[in-house]
Amino acid sequence: MRRGNITKSYLSISSPGTHFGDDAAARSLAREVNEYGARTRDAHPERFGLFASLPLPDVDGALAEAAYALDVLGADGVAVESNHHGVYLGDERLTPLWEELNRRGALVFVHPTSPPHADAVDLGRPRPMLEFLFD
Template identity: 70%
Template sequence: MAGELIDVHAHFVTGDYIAAATEAGHVTPDGMPRWPAWTPEDHLSLMDVNGIQKSFLSVSSPGTHFGDDVAARKLSRQVNEYAADLARRRPDRFGHFASLPLPDVEGALAELAHALDELGGDGVALMSNAHGRYLGDPAYEPLWEELDRRRAVVFVHPTSPVNHEQVAIGRPRPMLEFIFDTTRTVSDLVFTGVLTRHPGIRWIFTHGGGTLPLLSDRMELFRTAFFGGSPDDASVVEQVGKLWFDIAGTPFPRQVPALEKAFGAERVLYGSDYCFTPPPAVAAQVASVDATWRALTTANARRLLDR
């Protein structure tokens, strides 16, 4: 198929992972009706039907840390070795962003080294918050230092905020809360200075950047008018404009034009969100991506991820 896509936002699940998550209370993940089914064969079939050349696999929300550091380290190692084995067997079709067991920083550093140095991962995957601790948390600084040193790709997937029962109004959190949690964690990275201290990290955020195209100017107002930030320092728009964004979800006709107007198109990537997005919805989303955006997102992905 002409204009084949590179998918940076693709998920997998294993039986062991679902069992561990279910045992920890995630029976209906993030308020969705059920866990999705997934096999490598089904994923390859979906890719072939929709013109997806390669998919970079990651574990979605709720991640791999369910409250116990030891269990989280073990589960992260299991899913990372599974995905790495698949990527080794089919390097033409699959890559892998390795799960790290935050908020366990020591465990995350150990798994980072194993995943990138031993398993050959293409980057790492984090949740937008870890039990309510967002990515600007000072405890994470050793991890950012190491990721910056490596110039690593960091794929950040949204997850439910704490106390979601009070804000989600009984609806699945991916509908609204994921979008706002992406915005919330990026704002934390901006206002704690992580983005400017660690410019070597190559961050990918999902779903067109959530509400960042709409709220970055408002964040800049607060940075300068209320928090004492200098207008001569990098603005919020400049900092956010150096991030990468996938277009999983409903990119057209409104979301991607807003993203492009706010931050340009040089760091926009394709994402399907399969297997949590069902095949008919993936097909509809792919159909909305015209030849120009296919070519642009694929060129951007190769610039970011080709080794």
């Protein structure tokens, strides 16, 4: 970071996120990576911040993890992917999460990810090169 003249970086999980089909496993993985990120940030607070991972599309798990990450870990905000297994950020199922994050004035970092069924249109190229631009 010093060589690149980077003053501070925010830690977060990139795509594909922490949910691989099982809500309980996703909740556990999100907690593990958020606690690891908090420990790293705490060891170097002048260099790192933390955007917590949420186990979306599990809304109940995401609400619980957002509260834990923001209230207990002191995360600077949350990071979400542009869709979670085809559930896009504007989906009404996510309304309770957005209402809670809005109530808190929480910062939300959106990271692009592959859209559903991207393999049908990726032309054999790396998905970030083609599909992230459209998601």
